[in-house]
Amino acid sequence: MLLVTLFKHIGSYTLLMSKVFSKPDSWRMFFRQFPKEMEKLVVNSLGIVIIISVFIGFIMTVQTKLNTSDPLLPTYATGLVTRDTLLLEFSSTIMCLILAGKVGSNIASEIGTMRITEQIDALEIMGVNSANYLILPKIAAFVLLIPCLVIVSMATGLVGGYFVGIFTDILTTADYMVGIQYAFIPYYIFYSVVKTLFFGFIIASVSSYYGYYAYGGALDVGKASTNAVVNSSVIILLFNIVITNLMLN
Amino acid sequence: MIEVKGVNKSFEGNQVLKNISATFESGKMNLIIGQSGSGKTVLMKSIIGLHTADTGKILYDGRNLLDMRFKEIKELRKEVGMLFQGSALFDSLSVLENVIYPLEMFSSMTRQEMVKRAEFCLVRVNLSAQSFHLSPSEISGGMQKRVAIARAIALNPKYLFCDEPNSGLDPITSLVIDKLIKEITEEYNITTIVNTHDMNSVMEVGDHIIFINKGVMAWEGSRNDIFDVENAALNEFVFASELYQKVKKAENLGK
Numbered sequence A: 001m002l003l004v005t006l007f008k009h010i011g012s013y014t015l016l017m018s019k020v021f022s023k024p025d026s027w028r029m030f031f032r033q034f035p036k037e038m039e040k041l042v043v044n045s046l047g048i049v050i051i052i053s054v055f056i057g058f059i060m061t062v063q064t065k066l067n068t069s070d071p072l073l074p075t076y077a078t079g080l081v082t083r084d085t086l087l088l089e090f091s092s093t094i095m096c097l098i099l100a101g102k103v104g105s106n107i108a109s110e111i112g113t114m115r116i117t118e119q120i121d122a123l124e125i126m127g128v129n130s131a132n133y134l135i136l137p138k139i140a141a142f143v144l145l146i147p148c149l150v151i152v153s154m155a156t157g158l159v160g161g162y163f164v165g166i167f168t169d170i171l172t173t174a175d176y177m178v179g180i181q182y183a184f185i186p187y188y189i190f191y192s193v194v195k196t197l198f199f200g201f202i203i204a205s206v207s208s209y210y211g212y213y214a215y216g217g218a219l220d221v222g223k224a225s226t227n228a229v230v231n232s233s234v235i236i237l238l239f240n241i242v243i244t245n246l247m248l249n
Numbered sequence B: 001m002i003e004v005k006g007v008n009k010s011f012e013g014n015q016v017l018k019n020i021s022a023t024f025e026s027g028k029m030n031l032i033i034g035q036s037g038s039g040k041t042v043l044m045k046s047i048i049g050l051h052t053a054d055t056g057k058i059l060y061d062g063r064n065l066l067d068m069r070f071k072e073i074k075e076l077r078k079e080v081g082m083l084f085q086g087s088a089l090f091d092s093l094s095v096l097e098n099v100i101y102p103l104e105m106f107s108s109m110t111r112q113e114m115v116k117r118a119e120f121c122l123v124r125v126n127l128s129a130q131s132f133h134l135s136p137s138e139i140s141g142g143m144q145k146r147v148a149i150a151r152a153i154a155l156n157p158k159y160l161f162c163d164e165p166n167s168g169l170d171p172i173t174s175l176v177i178d179k180l181i182k183e184i185t186e187e188y189n190i191t192t193i194v195n196t197h198d199m200n201s202v203m204e205v206g207d208h209i210i211f212i213n214k215g216v217m218a219w220e221g222s223r224n225d226i227f228d229v230e231n232a233a234l235n236e237f238v239f240a241s242e243l244y245q246k247v248k249k250a251e252n253l254g255k
């Protein structure tokens, strides 16, 4: 039974995506929506990305240092662990899980509300491909710009770690600076960015899917938005394993 | 003219429309009446193709909707205007932009011409220039209905669908909206189909009426005959309000 529901979802998701990825009825409308979505989904997420990254960078450095008090460990180890955790998983996977909450619920509730107030029907009646008109600019804006969010998260996370050296005496800034530069592998950044392209697509498209097929009233929009967040998070975690296997082995 | 022939529609085993056949002529107010839940909205959405009918024919001046390919349906949609039960205005756009929207999508007008056409439509539904730049949430329900009508007629539709145009409106505003739709229908010779469960509208503007009861078409006729029909369900519907019981009594006395 569960399997049947799963396949049903996959089927209608695929159908929806085939409607989304067709030529827009009007490029003029597309290019008008695109910057709006960019602002709503990406620029407005910068604040939360920076705040969370700085604090996590800070606390991760503190915890790493305090929990690895072995004198045999080199002094640069803390910076190195912080950097690799940020670059490999935090700024991509964890950040995307957080964005799934913020951006995913935004997309699902916006499209869901348009569905239950018949605005989507109104678009269809006018002969507009509503899926394409509403969803494509969101996916395009989010996927194209999510790497920026990742890079910002990496940078501000590292800055957060640096603050440990300034505000506490757990660690010196000099040790930290050596640590974050030690045995640096630029490929990790590439790996993270590629991962988030997939995650960005998952967040935008899965949330759109749940919003687009909302049926009923305000309560159902709430449900759609919860489903969007939960399911895109789970799918992100699954894809994280697959992509990590492909790219780091 | 729209002809519906033997249309059935069910949702997951629940048959909502049962073998409906009807003809809707142009330049006339065609009313679909029936109780809440009888299937009016589903019938209307099936005629437009927002729901796909399971069997039957839906002919738009001879062209069968159910035989059309996606592209042809899209072309047809440009000739269709619809007023939704809850107005369905785009809340991110101003009143004027809402009416411009279909023009922008499908006409080759210049921006100036679009604004002119949109303003013409808004004035046609008796809205004043002060409201043009407000957002839909800043105007009253009656005004929203008018904007929705203006948007529906912006592209000069041949077919106009109105799903309960006066739900949630006071009796006076309802009447104004009904008359407005009737005027526009006659002025541009549009094939208009209106869903309603408001007997006032029926008596005011119903040129041709079909009565749906539990998904079955139970009666078809004009407002002049509606009081004299021998049909239990229809009588119950018509005389739900005491007012019409009195009207009928008075008529009988007069005979």
Ligand SMILES: Nc1ncnc2c1ncn2[C@@H]1O[C@H](COP(=O)(O)OP(=O)(O)OP(=O)(O)O)[C@@H](O)[C@H]1O
Binding pocket: B011, B016, B034, B035, B036, B037, B038, B039, B040, B041, B042, B043, B197
């Ligand atoms: N998308 C849908 N999926 C499943 N069932 C539906 C759907 N739309 C409508 N129905 C069912 O079809 C029946 C008729 O609904 P419809 O909306 O046509 O009623 P209505 O006559 O328009 O009522 P009202 O006057 O309250 O608007 C209802 O029992 C409803 O549950």
Ligand SMILES: [Mg+2]
Binding pocket: B040, B041, B042, B085, B163, B164, B195
């Ligand atoms: Mg209805």
